[in-house]
Amino acid sequence: MTLDATLAQIDSSLDAALDRLAGLLRIPSISTDPAHAADCDAAADWLVADLQSLGARAQKRATPGRPMVVGHIDGPEAATGPHLLFYGHYDVQPVDPPDLWHTDPFAPEIQDTPHGKVIRARGASDDKGQLMTFVEACRAYKDVNGSLPCRITFFFEGEEESGSPSLIPFLRDNADELSADLALICDTSMVAPGVPSIASQLRGMLKDEFTIEGPAIDLHSGHYGGPALNPLREISRIIASFHDETGRVAVEGFYEGVHEVPDNLLRQWENCGFDEHEYLSSVGMTRPHGEAGYSTLVQQWARPTLEINGLWGGYQGAGTKTVIPSEAHCKLTCRLVGDMDPDALRARIRKHVEDRLSPDAKITWNQDLDGSPAAVMNTGRPEFEAARQALSDEWDREAVFTGMGGSIPVAGFFKDILGLDAMLIGFAQEDDAIHSPNEKYNVTSFHKGIRSWARVLDALAK
Amino acid sequence: MTLDATLAQIDSSLDAALDRLAGLLRIPSISTDPAHAADCDAAADWLVADLQSLGARAQKRATPGRPMVVGHIDGPEAATGPHLLFYGHYDVQPVDPPDLWHTDPFAPEIQDTPHGKVIRARGASDDKGQLMTFVEACRAYKDVNGSLPCRITFFFEGEEESGSPSLIPFLRDNADELSADLALICDTSMVAPGVPSIASQLRGMLKDEFTIEGPAIDLHSGHYGGPALNPLREISRIIASFHDETGRVAVEGFYEGVHEVPDNLLRQWENCGFDEHEYLSSVGMTRPHGEAGYSTLVQQWARPTLEINGLWGGYQGAGTKTVIPSEAHCKLTCRLVGDMDPDALRARIRKHVEDRLSPDAKITWNQDLDGSPAAVMNTGRPEFEAARQALSDEWDREAVFTGMGGSIPVAGFFKDILGLDAMLIGFAQEDDAIHSPNEKYNVTSFHKGIRSWARVLDALAK
Numbered sequence: 001m002t003l004d005a006t007l008a009q010i011d012s013s014l015d016a017a018l019d020r021l022a023g024l025l026r027i028p029s030i031s032t033d034p035a036h037a038a039d040c041d042a043a044a045d046w047l048v049a050d051l052q053s054l055g056a057r058a059q060k061r062a063t064p065g066r067p068m069v070v071g072h073i074d075g076p077e078a079a080t081g082p083h084l085l086f087y088g089h090y091d092v093q094p095v096d097p098p099d100l101w102h103t104d105p106f107a108p109e110i111q112d113t114p115h116g117k118v119i120r121a122r123g124a125s126d127d128k129g130q131l132m133t134f135v136e137a138c139r140a141y142k143d144v145n146g147s148l149p150c151r152i153t154f155f156f157e158g159e160e161e162s163g164s165p166s167l168i169p170f171l172r173d174n175a176d177e178l179s180a181d182l183a184l185i186c187d188t189s190m191v192a193p194g195v196p197s198i199a200s201q202l203r204g205m206l207k208d209e210f211t212i213e214g215p216a217i218d219l220h221s222g223h224y225g226g227p228a229l230n231p232l233r234e235i236s237r238i239i240a241s242f243h244d245e246t247g248r249v250a251v252e253g254f255y256e257g258v259h260e261v262p263d264n265l266l267r268q269w270e271n272c273g274f275d276e277h278e279y280l281s282s283v284g285m286t287r288p289h290g291e292a293g294y295s296t297l298v299q300q301w302a303r304p305t306l307e308i309n310g311l312w313g314g315y316q317g318a319g320t321k322t323v324i325p326s327e328a329h330c331k332l333t334c335r336l337v338g339d340m341d342p343d344a345l346r347a348r349i350r351k352h353v354e355d356r357l358s359p360d361a362k363i364t365w366n367q368d369l370d371g372s373p374a375a376v377m378n379t380g381r382p383e384f385e386a387a388r389q390a391l392s393d394e395w396d397r398e399a400v401f402t403g404m405g406g407s408i409p410v411a412g413f414f415k416d417i418l419g420l421d422a423m424l425i426g427f428a429q430e431d432d433a434i435h436s437p438n439e440k441y442n443v444t445s446f447h448k449g450i451r452s453w454a455r456v457l458d459a460l461a462k
Numbered sequence: 463m464t465l466d467a468t469l470a471q472i473d474s475s476l477d478a479a480l481d482r483l484a485g486l487l488r489i490p491s492i493s494t495d496p497a498h499a500a501d502c503d504a505a506a507d508w509l510v511a512d513l514q515s516l517g518a519r520a521q522k523r524a525t526p527g528r529p530m531v532v533g534h535i536d537g538p539e540a541a542t543g544p545h546l547l548f549y550g551h552y553d554v555q556p557v558d559p560p561d562l563w564h565t566d567p568f569a570p571e572i573q574d575t576p577h578g579k580v581i582r583a584r585g586a587s588d589d590k591g592q593l594m595t596f597v598e599a600c601r602a603y604k605d606v607n608g609s610l611p612c613r614i615t616f617f618f619e620g621e622e623e624s625g626s627p628s629l630i631p632f633l634r635d636n637a638d639e640l641s642a643d644l645a646l647i648c649d650t651s652m653v654a655p656g657v658p659s660i661a662s663q664l665r666g667m668l669k670d671e672f673t674i675e676g677p678a679i680d681l682h683s684g685h686y687g688g689p690a691l692n693p694l695r696e697i698s699r700i701i702a703s704f705h706d707e708t709g710r711v712a713v714e715g716f717y718e719g720v721h722e723v724p725d726n727l728l729r730q731w732e733n734c735g736f737d738e739h740e741y742l743s744s745v746g747m748t749r750p751h752g753e754a755g756y757s758t759l760v761q762q763w764a765r766p767t768l769e770i771n772g773l774w775g776g777y778q779g780a781g782t783k784t785v786i787p788s789e790a791h792c793k794l795t796c797r798l799v800g801d802m803d804p805d806a807l808r809a810r811i812r813k814h815v816e817d818r819l820s821p822d823a824k825i826t827w828n829q830d831l832d833g834s835p836a837a838v839m840n841t842g843r844p845e846f847e848a849a850r851q852a853l854s855d856e857w858d859r860e861a862v863f864t865g866m867g868g869s870i871p872v873a874g875f876f877k878d879i880l881g882l883d884a885m886l887i888g889f890a891q892e893d894d895a896i897h898s899p900n901e902k903y904n905v906t907s908f909h910k911g912i913r914s915w916a917r918v919l920d921a922l923a924k
Contacts, residue, residue: 203684207782216746222665222868225769225797226709226752226761228745232770236701243695247688283690284678285822290688299688307687308694309785314772315793320669320831322795323771331777333784335687360747369782406684 002145003458009140010450017136017450018110018119018443020050024090024128025108025121031066031091032162040066040158043090047156054139056154061174063166066091066158070177073138073152081150081461082181082383085420087410088131089160089187092123093435100437110443115193115431118440126434129441130186130426131156133449141454149461153180157410160187167410171417182383182460183414186449188426191402192273196391196452198384199424200265200401201301202408204336204374206345209310209366210353212238212328221322229360231328232313238356239330242306246292249306251352257339261302265401269297272400301403305335306349334371335405342371375411377401378421383460387423390455394448427452464607465920471602472912479598479912480572480581480905482512486552486590487570487583493528493553494624502528502620505552509618516601518616523636525628528553528620532639535600535614543612543923544643544845547882549872550593551622551649554585555897562899572905577655577893580902588896591903592648592888593618595911603916611923615642619872622649629872633879644845644922645876648911650888653864654735658853658914660846661886662727662863663763664870666798666836668807671772671828672815674700674790681786691822693790694775700818701792704768708754711768713814719801723764727863731759734862763865767797768811796833797867804833837873839863840883845922849885852917856910887918 010017029043030036044060044067051058051071058071069090075081095105103109108121119129141148155178159166171178188199214229244250261269276296280288290299299305313328315321334349336342350365357363377384379401391399404424411422427449433439472479491505492498506522506529513520513533520533531552537543557567565571570583581591597616604610617640621628633640650661676691706712723731738758742750752761761767775790777783796811798804812827819825839846841863853861866886876882889911895901 205784209782214746219745220868221767221769221771221795222667222797222866223762224745225767225795225867226765227742227750227758228747229751230769232773233701233705236698236770236773239695239698240702280689283681283686284676285690287821288689289691289820289822296689300685303688305683305687307683307692307786308698308776309683309783309787310776310778311694311698311790312774312776312778314770314774316772316774316791320671320793320795321771322667324769325771328773329778331782333683333687333782335684358751359749360751404684405687406682 003455006141006144006454006458007451009144010136010447010454013140014447017132018446020136021119021129021132021446022108024132025123026106028106028122029091029158030094031159032094037066040091044069044156044158047090050135051154054135054142058154061170063170065166068158068166068170069154069156070174071154073148075150075152075461076147079150079461083151083153084460085153085155085178085180085183086134087155087157087183087185088134089127089157090131091158091161092126092128093161095122095437097437102438105439115442117443119443119446120438120440122439124439124441125428125432126439127160127187129446130428130449133427133446134184134186134453136450137453137457140450141457149457153178164409168413168417171413175418178418180420182381183411183420183422185408185411185422185424186426187408188404188424189428189430190426191400192275193429194395195273195397196395196399197402197426198388198391198399199404199426200377200379201337201403202375202411203304203405204340204342204372205407206334206336206342206371207369208346208349209329209331209369211364212357213326213362213364214360215324215326218326219324221324224324228324229358230324231361232325234358234361235311235313235328235330238353239308239311241352241356247290249304251306251348253348254304254306254345257341258304259338261298266298268400269301269402272402300405302337304337304340306332307334308332337374338376340374342373346371372407372409372412375408375415377423381421384423386459386462387425387456390459391425391452394452394455425452425456465917468603468606468916468920469913471606472598472909472916475602476909479594480908482598483581483591483594483908484570486594487585488568490568490584491553491620492556493621494556499528502553506531506618506620509552512597513616516597516604520616523632525632527628530620530628530632531616531618532636533616535610537612537614537923538609541612541923545613545615546922547615547617547640547642547645548596549617549619549645549647550596551589551619552593553620553623554588554590555623557584557899559899564900577904579905581905581908582900582902584901586901586903587890587894588901589622589649591908592890592911595889595908596646596648596915598912599915599919602912603919611919615640626871630875630879633875637880640880642882644843645873645882645884647870647873647884647886648888649870650866650886651890651892652888653862654737655891656857657735657859658857658861659864659888660850660853660861661866661888662839662841663799663865664837664873665763665766665867666802666804666834666874667869668796668798668804668833669831670808670811671791671793671831673826674819675788675824675826676822677786677788680788683784683786686786690786691820692786693823694787696820696823697773697775697790697792700815701770701773703814703818709752711766713768713810715810716766716768716807719803720766721800723760728760730862731763731864734864762867764799766799766802768794769796770794799836800838802836804835808833834869834871834874837870837877839885843883846885848921848924849887849918852921853887853914856914856917887914889914
């Protein structure tokens with residue numbers, strides 16, 4: 001009953017684990033702010049020392065930006081389990097606006113709340129608390145068993161909150177060292193409180209931006225209203241053409257590569273505890289406004305979108321200016337799913353727009369915006385079923401394969417550069433206020449997160 | 463041959479008239495800038511003195527803003543002609559940007575150009591040069607004949623370039639003193655060089671502005687793209703619904719009160735020298751974009767418009783922000799013609815928008831924006847035909863009744879408050895650069911403008 005002993009060890013050493021997490025949380029490792037570069041270094045040093053205390057061969061590795069941390073621990077000689085690569089990030093978001101914090105963001109506190117104990121600090125949830133669930137699971141496992149159940153490579157990044165500029169070069173330069181059988185990532189949420197979740201599909205993203213120019217200069221609407229092409233009307237007409245009246249994107253070929261959600265997954269989602277009414281009403285919506293025929297959860301996790309994020313032209317000041325402006329601007333992003341190809345889609349969207357332009361309208365596209373495909377996890381691998389069972393055992397609730405509306409680019413990079421499938425398991429809650437003031441992590445998330453990883457490690461090793 | 467003598471006097475005293483105009487142009491009477499309040503006072507004093515030199519009973523009259531100038535000259539005892547009210551404005555636009563002026567804007571210069579001599583200064587055309595054409599015509603007429611041919615009230619405003627805040631109260635408070643048989647206004651252009659023009663219809667204007675609110679707060683497009691109503695898509699769809707594919711406004715009842723241009727007027731316009739190709743190509747257009755079936759001139763002078771002057775929402779900075787914004791904003795103006803009722807039209811436009819709003823979209827209308835109906839001059843009055851003939855004689859070219867794309871609100875106020883028809887005759891050229899750097903007035907406009915008024919006065923007195 002090795003696992004039981006490990007879980008007992010986790011329970012009895014929780015306070016010590018929380019103390020260690022507090023130590024990491026005290027370091028204000030804000031990666032976007034150059035003034036905190038030394039703090040990022042200190043957080044990396046802290047992690048190197050912590051991994052070394054587990055017996056890992058760990059190093060801080062320089063990059064042109066914030067350092068990476070890489071550590072290796074071999075499993076037992078007779079290990080039969082996979083070689084795992086665990087990823088987390090030690091950098092945190094800025095604390096702005098500081099006035100809205102009720103406590104010092106870098107003086108972590110355990111607080112009682114109506115929903116149980118929380119540890120409150122910047123990074124408590126995103127991602128220091130989450131990454132430490134895995135490290136603490138390894139510590140307990142080793143303490144009880146003398147070694148880990150399989151070979152593990154730890155890989156911690158310090159630039160996740162600032163766009164990961166060093167990540168791709170580092171993965172390319174260290175592909176051999178970082179190769180493994182499966183990546184584990186702990187940077188996601190549970191779909192509902194108490195519902196263990198494996199994020200099995202992440203949407204991709206396509207960014208684009210265009211400017212429509214009509215008249216050569218701003219014109220007086222008394223003289224040119226009518227005869228001159230108004231770019232604001234032109235851009236409105238084009239944006240209105242992007243969707244049909246059912247909310248479906250009307251760009252030809254847009255849905256190529258989109259797959260319907262399999263029935264068995266759909267049934268899991270229907271019962272995963274997601275509260276559609278609460279999700280919508282919390283932002284003032286009485287109903288879902290996306291594609292007709294799809295639930296809010298399916299719209300968010302498994303359907304592509306084309307959304308306008310910025311739109312502007314003409315006069316924005318007080319009162320009236322009788323201008324026919326020369327230009328109008330639109331920023332858009334698409335969320336991609338399945339096998340949608342960002343490059344092909346970009347060409348289709350641009351064609352859709354250009355086909356609809358009036359004579360005398362000139363268009364310019366921003367050439368600097370990128371795209372990334374959706375990532376669909378390889379849930380057919382036996383490790384996914386093993387992890388799902390382990391999580392179900394810990395939480396006494398069937399674990400679900402969830403989607404994610406947002407993007408976690410590192411999963412795609414692991415696949416593309418290292419050829420590595422990723423499994424995303426996280427214990428954050430929707431109300432953790434990540435990126436916001438008063439970020440917290442539930443002590444239950446931390447405690448049962450550690451226990452969850454111990455169970456997953458144990459299951460994967462078999 | 464009284465008129466011939468008067469015209470000869472105008473020709474022989476042109477240099478003196480230009481000197482007087484230069485005196486007025488030297489006063490930087492910028493009404494929008496409080497720092498120039500004393501200069502506006504000085505310009506009013508200058509005009510009072512100049513009118514007194516004609517024998518007028520003239521006064522500077524205080525308002526809460528810049529002063530008005532009112533002067534009266536009786537005609538001969540046996541005068542049979544109408545009592546005329548002449549309007550002009552002595553205030554000028556700011557000179558910004560000063561760097562683009564090639565000369566001091568308030569040091570008027572006579573310059574030779576490829577198109578003849580011009581007098582260059584701020585206000586040379588708008589409106590000091592224009593108003594002095596009438597004053598100089600009166601001076602010459604009186605010098606030759608001993609008196610004016612009819613009773614004349616001069617009324618000069620000093621706030622035209624800053625929205626005329628004191629005008630309506632002043633007209634109301636002094637309605638008896640300002641009553642007359644016909645108003646003359648010299649603040650308009652000739653439709654083409656050398657084509658004498660009487661502006662017989664001015665478009666009105668309706669201003670409105672709305673904000674559409676969707677989500678209660680800005681949202682992350684990864685989480686809410688799709689399920690949440692995007693106000694940028696909503697506002698684009700609504701703006702796109704304002705016009706049909708022929709460029710006609712699709713708001714129900716929009717064209718109520720619009721009359722087709724009578725054939726005889728249409729024929730005048732077709733032959734008035736307006737160069738559609740030049741007008742459009744100068745701003746980058748290869749064709750007119752307004753209502754199908756109407757020429758550019760008719761679109762500009764005699765058709766109503768609904769134009770978007772400002773449109774904005776979401777992220778406008780560099781790069782991408784994956785936001786579903788909470789709000790989107792639209793500023794619009796309509797140009798009105800014929801008997802279109804601004805209040806009724808405002809209600810129709812608002813209904814059009816509100817009928818098309820999606821569930822969960824909230825709308826707010828700016829309640830502070832006004833409207834004014836179109837002004838159609840009473841060209842059936844015999845004075846119009848008399849003036850047309852007088853202008854045709856002076857310019858050796860059939861004078862035309864033109865429309866105007868813009869608005870001259872004072873004409874409407876004269877009608878509404880004083881019950882006074884107005885006749886708008888002006889000699890400005892499209893290339894006078896009013897409101898722009900290097901404003902000028904052709905010496906020919908000034909000289910033949912004075913002669914024109916002398917002929918018009920003579921004709922009206924008969």
